[in-house]
Amino acid sequence: MARSRFFWTLYFGCLLLVVIATIAAILLVAPASGARAFVVALAIIAIAAVFAFVFAARIARKFERPLEELASAAQAIADGDYTREARSGGGGETAKLAEALNRMAKLVRERMDTIGKERNQVLAILSSMVEGVIAVDAEQHVVHMNKAAASILGTNIETCAGKPVWEVVRISAINEATDQVMQDGKESTGETRITTAAGLERVIEIHAAPLRDTQGGTAGAVVVLFDLTELRRLEAVRRDFVANVSHELKTPLAAIRGLVETLLDDPVMPSHTRTRFLEKARSQTNRLTNIVSDLLTLSRIESQDDGLERASVDLRRIVLDVVRLLGADAEGKNIKLEAILPEQQRANVLGDDEGLRQAVSNLIVNAIKYTPEGGTVSVRLACDNGQARLEVEDTGIGIEQKHLGRIFERFYRVDKARSRDLGGTGLGLSIVKHVATSAGGSVDVRSVFGKGSTFSIQLPLDTNGD
Template sequence: MPDKSVILAAIAREMQTGVLVLDKEGRALYANPFLVQSFPITGGVEGAPVSAIIKNETLLKTIDGFIGARGGSSKEIEISESGRFFNARIVPLADKAEFSILLFLQDITEEKRVETIKKDFVANVSHELRTPLASIKGYSETLLDGGMEDMDTQKEFLRVIDRHATRMSRLIDDLLILSRLESHQMPIVFAPVDLKELINATSSGFKMQSQDKGIKINVAIRDDTPKVSGDRDRLEQVMVNLLDNAIKYTPSGGSVEVSAAPAGDGHVRIDVTDTGFGIPVEDIPRIFERFYRVDKARSRELGGTGLGLAIVKHIISGHNGRVWVESVPGKGSSFSVMLKVWG
């Protein structure tokens, strides 16, 4: 049987938690590889004062307290260091001869990120549902309080109620789709997909919407564009979301172009380009996040749920493809998708 010290050394070496042993003066006696990687220090860790390794004031004061008292009960605190979060557990070790401290640092940055996303998600959903609900309730109460006597007022109020109810329905539908995509409950069935047929069919579905706004939709698909590997229903949703966005955020008199062509290396590229408002540079990195909107007021006015592009990203990721955007504020945006050729 291997020596216990060998076993303990292997455990400390392979742990995905930082381990730091300090002497009675607060100097490092030992640091495992995870801690060294997380808190690099010039000249090595061993022998260095703890303040040269970790800069968090709360943790340093706690360690100083243990050193001054030469003991105490184990303590856990949460700290942030260089943009990351750690759960720190301080364990004092005292015997007749020496006093030392064991410090365990567990990186909880990812857990914090997920927690923040969940909180933001709940807050955003609550807000998105509360706004149309408040309008529906307000207009309904007005009708019940006597607004039904005027036929024109009644029709206008009912139109507003219907618009907000439709918005809520669309939001719930998008939430369910996104939830199923993220939990992999919406399987992608790969088959050859004819992009020419798919794009023409999807574009035709927006004919009335584009005509109402005076927007021209142009379709340009190269004759040598091969079929791609994908799930037709899911890719149709991608095209619907991209076209819907392009038309919504393009003013009257503008145009939207959908193109597809071989991109080389066994891929096909699809572009949806509009002459709309465009996206500021600082907003582009977050444009595919859930509920992220460049112009919140305009988006809600146009009936956007803030989930369309997040759904696009998840579907394309599920196809092992790529989606990105290029934009010039005031001139328009171009959303591009790269998909693998079938076969």
């Protein structure tokens, strides 16, 4: 068995002491004893060597084992095993050293656990962010990229780590912002437009900031990407809506103003002419009232805090009521208005009774308006697979295919002049769509130009309704 340096040092030290003591004794007794004393001395040295070996081995074992245990524990801690405990196997200084080593391992373990938890929290926060985040080191190599950034850039997170940012990101504006931050150490903000792999254009706001080290130097940079595409779209919708509302309100107001000014400027106007002007003013006033009413309805439906009471309502009863109410309008144009409904069967849906009535009314009113005399308007209601489907089919003028995709937009008209002549506000179908979607349903349209159209609403049935 190999012996340690400590053992051999102890052994030869003890042996040296015995040899020195023996030589001193020989020198003292040599004149009297002669050769016999020398033999005795050699025997003593041999016996002393054996005892020194045994003594050194026991002493070395006593000190080496605790030290080996401490060294093994220290190596395990250095390798990352912070649960390993050092055992000294005795008292004294080695026990104190083992206790200190165990205390250090416990503190390191606690700190590593804290660091791990904080790291996981940061990664969870970054992963849940809708903004894209890219972190780079001093050499502009990617340190971290969250899912949102990978989605915006159309890249893979797993293949990005450790690569230069300019190799991963092919957008010059982002690379320029990173370069500027690394050079100046100051925050940078910009905006760019990118085209995705699917060919869609996205508007991205770039915010880059430096990462500081303990001395305050630039140790890297973090780039945050905000996808402003939806915000810009909503801003465009808002601008278009304001412009459309202004135009729609301005038209009847201008007509009313002109009629009133004409009446005021001509006090001797014949009574029949005055009456005709007043009737036109009333017509424009009614149109203005309808626009404002539809705007308020649309606002009430779209508002997140609309306070609408959702209740289980019978769609079959609503359709019957509306068909009966609009029967006179259909007869006035010699149009056949028919309702095909489930016999003795309720069609309960969860929604706003007033909103659903208006949606059904808007569809039937439009069908009557755009169907010539002698035509037919059919209203069908069917329930199947947990869904209620309402269809309003007419034999009217129909809609060209190019208009079908936008027919449910606010103020969108296929024929603006014809719509205004018929008293349309351009909001009816938009109200239909929002009522349906707010009740968890959908809308659809099929049309053949010159032959007629079919508008449909599909709503989930309320299985808990009475």
